[in-house]
Amino acid sequence: MKSAQPIRFVLPDFEGPLDLLLHLIEAAKVEITRIALLDIIDQFLAFVRSAPERDLEQASAFVVMASTLLMIKSRSLLPVHAPEPIEQEQHVEDVEAIVEQLHEYKRIKALAAVLAARDAHGQLQYSRERLAIAVEQPTSAHPLEGITIQKLVSVARTVARTAAHARMFVDHDRVTIQQRIGYVRTQLRIRGGEVWWSQLIADVPSRLTVVVTWMALLELVHEGTCACDQQQPFADIALRLQGQR
Amino acid sequence: MMRSAIEALLYVVGEEGLTIAQLSALLNAPQEAVQAEIGALQTAYEDGDRGIHLVSLGAHIALVTKPELAPVVSRLAHVPRRMPLSQAAIETLAVIIAKQPITRVEIEHLRGVGCEKALRKLLDKQLIEEAGRMDVIGRPVLYRTTQALLRHLHIASLDDLPSWEQLEHADDD
Numbered sequence: 418m419k420s421a422q423p424i425r426f427v428l429p430d431f432e433g434p435l436d437l438l439l440h441l442i443e444a445a446k447v448e449i450t451r452i453a454l455l456d457i458i459d460q461f462l463a464f465v466r467s468a469p470e471r472d473l474e475q476a477s478a479f480v481v482m483a484s485t486l487l488m489i490k491s492r493s494l495l496p497v498h499a500p501e502p503i504e505q506e507q508h509v510e511d512v513e514a515i516v517e518q519l520h521e522y523k524r525i526k527a528l529a530a531v532l533a534a535r536d537a538h539g540q541l542q543y544s545r546e547r548l549a550i551a552v553e554q555p556t557s558a559h560p561l562e563g564i565t566i567q568k569l570v571s572v573a574r575t576v577a578r579t580a581a582h583a584r585m586f587v588d589h590d591r592v593t594i595q596q597r598i599g600y601v602r603t604q605l606r607i608r609g610g611e612v613w614w615s616q617l618i619a620d621v622p623s624r625l626t627v628v629v630t631w632m633a634l635l636e637l638v639h640e641g642t643c644a645c646d647q648q649q650p651f652a653d654i655a656l657r658l659q660g661q662r
Numbered sequence: 663m664m665r666s667a668i669e670a671l672l673y674v675v676g677e678e679g680l681t682i683a684q685l686s687a688l689l690n691a692p693q694e695a696v697q698a699e700i701g702a703l704q705t706a707y708e709d710g711d712r713g714i715h716l717v718s719l720g721a722h723i724a725l726v727t728k729p730e731l732a733p734v735v736s737r738l739a740h741v742p743r744r745m746p747l748s749q750a751a752i753e754t755l756a757v758i759i760a761k762q763p764i765t766r767v768e769i770e771h772l773r774g775v776g777c778e779k780a781l782r783k784l785l786d787k788q789l790i791e792e793a794g795r796m797d798v799i800g801r802p803v804l805y806r807t808t809q810a811l812l813r814h815l816h817i818a819s820l821d822d823l824p825s826w827e828q829l830e831h832a833d834d835d
Contacts, residue, residue: 432749433775478775521772524829528756529749531823535815536747541729542717542816544677 434482435522437461442519449519451512455493458486485511592626597633605643605658614654664691665699672716672725679724718822720812747783754780755789755811760826763793763804781805789814 431437441457442449465483468476492508604612614634618627634656637643646655667689671680682700686693700716700723707715717726727735747755754777757769769777784790793806812819 432753433773435774482774518772518774520830522774524826525753525756525760525772527829528760528824529752532756532759532815533746533749533752535817536752538729539814539816540743540746541732542726543732543735544724544726545673547674547676547678 434479458490597630610658679722681721717816718818720809750780762806765802
């Protein structure tokens with residue numbers, strides 16, 4: 418917290434000229450009024466004059482406010498009977514405008530404090546990820562229901578073939594992401610802009626190639642060539658050329 | 663019965679949370695009843711010696727650990743913290759919440775400083791979005807808050823924040 422003792426502030430301590438004005442008024446422990454504003458003009462000007470100008474954009478906001486306040490101050494020093502009525506009116510309007518701005522800004526800061534607290538608070542509360550099981554369809558009471566012997570044989574053959582390939586090629590498998598990107602692009606073209614992940618890895622000889630294909634896919638998504646879509650966890654992934662549906 | 667069912671569903675669904683409407687459909691119960699049970703559940707969490715409670719994430723309700731347990735939870739797993747929003751971003755957000763839809767120039771008038779960087783950061787984080795253009799010369803972009811903001815702040819709606827009128831009398835401390 419900022420205390421009452423004289424501390425040298427720098428411009429970056431304040432979010433802007435309104436922040437500084439509000440601080441000066443609050444340090445004086447007075448309400449935000451025309452009188453209060455007129456009282457702290459000198460302090461504001463002294464501050465801006467002494468502050469080193471680092472951030473030009475921010476500094477300019479202070480200078481604009483300083484010039485407005487200077488104008489207000491010079492008008493308020495004129496003899497009361499002398500100024501023309503119009504000028505007097507303008508003077509009151511200028512002061513009122515800043516007082517109104519300060520009232521508004523005070524509310525903004527109050528709301529900002531609430532938001533900052535909530536922003537920090539939310540980070541201290543942890544939640545779980547959705548359970549994967551929660552999104553799977555309820556399984557049938559008989560796990561083998563609807564599975565024929567033919568289907569089992571065909572699945573077993575596929576597994577055996579893949580396994581055989583893996584043993585044969587694992588040492589010789591030299592594949593680059595660039596090659597797989599080319600492969601994926603070709604597949605996308607052949608299949609009309611849309612291909613399933615399962616199709617991409619249907620014939621690959623090894624796990625390494627699957628991994629490299631996956632990296633190729635990520636690269637294509639990263640560069641914006643393709644988009645991926647997966648209906649639910651563990652489901653097949655659809656890959657489509659961007660701009661096509 | 664319904665209370666425990668709500669608790670179970672919220673546990674399983676995790677961080678996403680469920681809306682009152684979704685719970686009502688899942689439990690085949692009227693929304694008012696679900697709402698009442700959620701209120702009772704939250705009271706039980708807050709009053710009792712419990713480690714979790716409910717938060718509103720916009721329309722969704724989710725189970726999370728209580729903030730005071732953060733030190734214990736982080737012993738189990740280090741959860742990377744995101745950077746808190748800067749003061750400039752927070753103030754800009756406050757103006758948009760209070761005055762939306764609003765243009766950049768109007769925000770800058772209220773804050774007394776430029777807001778371009780803060781606006782860009784808030785847009786990046788999708789806490790605000792563009793809301794068309796104002797029908798004046800130059801057609802400046804209008805900004806408004808998003809559903810993601812409610813989620814971020816753990817509130818059900820912006821009505822959960824102090825109103826502009828209440829803020830007038832807000833004390834400084």
